[in-house]
Amino acid sequence: MEIMIGLAWQDCLGFSGGGDVEIMQVSARHLERSRDKYNSEIFKEGARVAAALSLRVLPVAELVVRLHEATSRTEPDYVVTTDEGDVYDPPFGDYPEPRHGGWR
Template sequence: MAPSDHLLELIQSKPDIRGLLRASFDFDIARKESGNGLRLSSGAQLEPIAGDFTGGSYFLCAEDGGRRAVVFADSEGSGGLIAHDLSSALEKIVGLGWRDCLGFSGGGDLEVMQASAQHVERYLARDNPEIAKQRTRVTAALSLRNFPVPDLVIRLHAAVSRTEPDYVVTTDDGGVYDPLFGKYAEPRLGGWR
């Protein structure tokens, strides 16, 4: 059994962890219906494994050297590589407000991403005082590694930077998804408060 299959089965077998992933980390393995007609620029098919509340989808790519990379595609037409295996993807998903970190990355500037990550962490702790405990619970249950936020940002930046040329998300009709790096450095209405 591939490591990604084992990890997905482990999530499925633990309803409390599955619920935390869905409610606190927006990774819902019951939402696999999205992503029809998407593939990689290489022509490789994508296997949907989870979705989020906004219509985004997580996909496993074809196996490469025993590992299956993870690609994310949102409902707004952005997509790309987030990790070279499911464990690494989940470490970022659980340990970091990764979507906002990318969304406010100044076009992929690592320093801007680090600053955004610190703001996002402050908001997460304010909005969900249990987030640290929930992260610990999920990482322990799934045997994931804990990394400090700055290290997760570096790992996320490195993965997304390797989207081209092999992990660009395309549509059956020839459309190409935008990169996951957002162009803004902070929210446009009022900045980080």
């Protein structure tokens, strides 16, 4: 829950360069700056949710490490499938940054 509240975790996974924790850290910093620029209230909202759930608000860098560790434990032994048996794409995206213009 701390990861979900404090980190743009889906984008961090998507722009991970195939699961490179250093690239994930760079992505997380860019995503955090974007959040602060376009939706500065979201951090305050996340802090309120964390407090209500008795969770800690952790630094983004620590959350990235936790996300990487948790996600790395899933492959190759565990894969996520649909009810029909189709396999979802791997959790780590191949790209280090958005392809159209990169981080700004």
